[in-house]
Amino acid sequence: MSPTLIEIIQSKNYDIIHSKAEVQEIHRHLIDSSNYVNAPNFTKIHPSDLELIFDEYDRRFFDGAIRASLGDSSLNFRLSKRMTSSGGSTRQWRDRYTRNQKFEITISAPILFESFDGPNHRDIIANGIVCHDRVEALQRIMEHEIIHLVEFLAFNESSCSRKRFHSLAKQFFGHTFHKHQLITPAETAKVKHGIMAGKKVRFEFEGEIFHGIVNRITKRATVLVESPEGQKYSDGRKYVKYYIPPAILEPLE
Numbered sequence: 001m002s003p004t005l006i007e008i009i010q011s012k013n014y015d016i017i018h019s020k021a022e023v024q025e026i027h028r029h030l031i032d033s034s035n036y037v038n039a040p041n042f043t044k045i046h047p048s049d050l051e052l053i054f055d056e057y058d059r060r061f062f063d064g065a066i067r068a069s070l071g072d073s074s075l076n077f078r079l080s081k082r083m084t085s086s087g088g089s090t091r092q093w094r095d096r097y098t099r100n101q102k103f104e105i106t107i108s109a110p111i112l113f114e115s116f117d118g119p120n121h122r123d124i125i126a127n128g129i130v131c132h133d134r135v136e137a138l139q140r141i142m143e144h145e146i147i148h149l150v151e152f153l154a155f156n157e158s159s160c161s162r163k164r165f166h167s168l169a170k171q172f173f174g175h176t177f178h179k180h181q182l183i184t185p186a187e188t189a190k191v192k193h194g195i196m197a198g199k200k201v202r203f204e205f206e207g208e209i210f211h212g213i214v215n216r217i218t219k220r221a222t223v224l225v226e227s228p229e230g231q232k233y234s235d236g237r238k239y240v241k242y243y244i245p246p247a248i249l250e251p252l253e
């Protein structure tokens with residue numbers, strides 16, 4: 001009989017040489033066999049690519065025990081265009097009718113594509129490990145989400161702020177840090193354009209020039225422009241909201 005997920009968790013020790021070799025094999029395998037990801041800094045990706053690397057991780061690090069312990073539960077992979085504050089997420093819930101367990105791993109497309117963008121990109125650090133290209137960044141995010149899934153399956157709950165998660169992430173992948181340290185669109189806006197929340201900016205919109213204050217940045221910056229037709233804010237003034245690409249904002253100070 002093949003070992004269960006719990007047995008694997010309890011028996012496996014981190015072996016840096018072995019782990020690094022497997023991770024490199026997965027990197028190579030994805031580029032070789034994907035119909036979309038064709039380079040380390042790929043420009044196209046499909047949810048099937050997420051499943052492809054997940055299955056490689058399951059096979060090489062867990063002897064296929066993650067799939068095996070899913071049983072009747074479904075596992076879905078999704079790429080999100082809107083997730084910008086973190087690299088990925090893992091969700092567990094029960095189907096309303098069948099009561100079957102469902103799992104979903106979501107990876108942020110904007111975070112991947114904002115990273116390693118252009119010739120002056122900098123390496124990013126994820127989970128305490130330096131990533132040199134987009135596939136490596138995707139792998140770090142997937143490794144983190146795999147530990148969430150393993151915890152859900154083995155213990156029915158998961159939290160990456162707890163000790164158990166940290167020791168599992170270290171034991172399998174050598175992770176030493178457990179926050180999303182990938183460069184985010186907000187960070188890009190700041191690095192490339194000096195734009196951040198609270199900054200006074202000028203921008204052109206439909207031929208007119210506006211002055212405003214950056215309120216928040218996701219894929220676009222939310223800029224508040226004072227106007228009598230606007231909505232009242234906590235400072236007592238009225239503002240109209242504009243959603244503007246950070247690249248066309250001009251800092252005013």
Ligand SMILES: [Zn+2]
Nearest residue numbers: 144148159160
């Ligand atoms: Zn997490």
